[in-house]
Amino acid sequence: MLQKKICLLGAFSVGKTSLIQRYVNKLFSDKYLTTVGVKIDKKQVTVGSTDLTLIVWDIAGEDDFTSIRSAHLRGLSGYIVVIDGTRKNSFDVALALHKRIKTELGDVAAVFALNKADLKAQWVINHEHIHALAQLSYPVIETSAKLDQGVEDLFMGLARQLVPENSEV
């Protein structure tokens, strides 16, 4: 029985909670209820021949007043950095967070999510931004929690990195 702790990180209101809700409970709501502290969910997945339980930590988004507590990040095996395509600020926060974790925890599995793909018309994130992300050599996946696009891929993209025999594939 393999268990892994993963975290969803990113600026506030980028859709972290929505992505988890969509993934775990197949639900979506337009209402915005900001997460306070941490909320934990779990999801069983199968990667190849390995059964894996993802313990998903939904951590309150960063804003000007609160930064993510390092304590919550301890022991994580992988993380998803969520960017709201309609907000440039969320991109900056994502990069900063990623850098911080790299220094704090070293190399861990990670995936970038470009969320709110259904609002692409309003996106301020352009090709250059995406290219810059791709340079970090982690998967970058466009998602929409609202339309259930790329959500499964997003989590599986991370899960695949967590299972030993698949980690190099």
Added chain:
Amino acid sequence: MLVTEGLDSHAAIQQTTKQQDSPAAQGLDALEQLRVLLLGADYQTLSELRQQLLDRERYSLHVAEVISEALTLRAQQDNSLSDALFPTIEAAVSRSVEHNPSRLANALYPVMGPAIRRSIQEVLQQALETFNHLLEQSLSVRSLFWRFDAWRTGRSYSEVVLLKTLVYQVEQVFLIHRESGLLLQHALSPQAISKDADMISGMLTAIQDFIRDSFQVTSDNSLKTLQLDELTVFFNQGPYAMMAAVVRGNPPAEFNNLLTEVNEQIHRQHFYFLKTFQGDTSIFKRCLPLLERCLKTQLRDTKKFPWLAVLALVTFTGAGLWWSYQYYQHKLIAEEALGALRAEPGLVVVGFEKTDEGYQYEILKDPQAREPTAVIQALQKGNLPLNLHTKPYLSLEPTFVLARAKQILQPSPQVNLSLEGKTLVVQGQATPSWQQKLVQVGSLITGVEFLEQSKLQIIDPDAEKLTEHLGRLVKQIETSRFNFSLGSSSLENVQDHAQQVIALIFDLLKTARLMGKMPQVSISGSADETGSETINERLAKERALAMRDYLLQQGVPAAVIAVPKPDTGRRDERSIHYQVDLF
């Protein structure tokens, strides 16, 4: 890349060492000599020792000498020996069982019996206590208050009961990987309900982290307890794993020690796995028994002797015994009654069974037989339900045939009835009417086919009386006289006489008829001696005729009064007299 580099440099070092060694090997003898010179006799001992260490056999011999002492010593110091040995012993035992199960079975045999007995005893004791607990709960006035409390607070009744009767109960124990907050193992008490333990485990860790971060405490100082209404979460931090126990109520102080003890033991046993934990929790299954040790429950007044349960049990058993005794007794009585009914003449028991309503007897009863209820009256005591269902029937037993004959014929005391085979023998004296009845009915009596009445004497008491009465009447009539005046045949003052005679004649007529006879009253007249013969003769005749006419005139039937006969009796009187003849 990095790894390869490391390997390369290591190989390089080894190479240089080799290069240095080869010239030294050439001057080995010289060096040896130098050593001998420097160390003298000690060198001999040292190389001896070295040989001993290198030679497997000799080293083993050496260790063998002290191994028991060493083990004993270490065992006195701490528990690590048992922790270290236990996987090996476990494996050895299971190997032994695989290899030859009977050997271990034989060895365990002397302890198994008592152990099994004890565990059965414990289970029974527990069951009794649980039962007692339940009884107390459902019986006491307290329980009413608790129900009210449950209703008031919106909690389930069992929750309230638990709260009120518990000193404490450890509902769940989590073993959590400290760093990742992943759940390593989880033990749940049977009474408790748990949401997803994996998620709770994460949240407990997050809470810990949050507190630590928020109040800038050192990582050694962490949250020890978390209080939520009646629930308390006790934390015990180990270097790699945290234990969290969810407790309802107030556990004693030793409970914390228990957590510490268990956590330490887990760390001792699984140190390596904890340190290198990468998400594979399967190895920690072995910790479950240890965690379960922490699932303690203490009820209030648990030491109390289970009076209620024992009382209930005794009552039930007593009632059961009493019932079976009663049942047995009733059965005996019912069977005795059956015997009595069967033995009773004129009763035939055709059915006997036990139903929910009691014992049922189907009885055929001859009308002459004793009432079945009377037969079993002596046995029918208390409220034992012996139900008799009687149907009439005619018995052919001689006594019943005879009794039946007596009942139907109602013979007088002078008649004696007896039965000879199918013949009813009638003896004695009887009236004709009774005899008539006997002839009519006798052969219709069930069981009687023939009548024998040769020794029956018929006596008619009425006829005797009538004859007597008739005789009296005849005498009265024949002695009646009516006197005439001298030489006269006219009836003077005849009324009184006539009245008397007429009454007698009517009575006579009636009585004679009853006897089937016809009376005739002849009237004769007579005269005194004073007149001449002829005159007297005529006068006597006239007198008789006068009376006859008068009587006829008064309504006496003509057939009764005969033509007057000449007076045969020589009487010297002026009268008439009567003579009665019966035909």
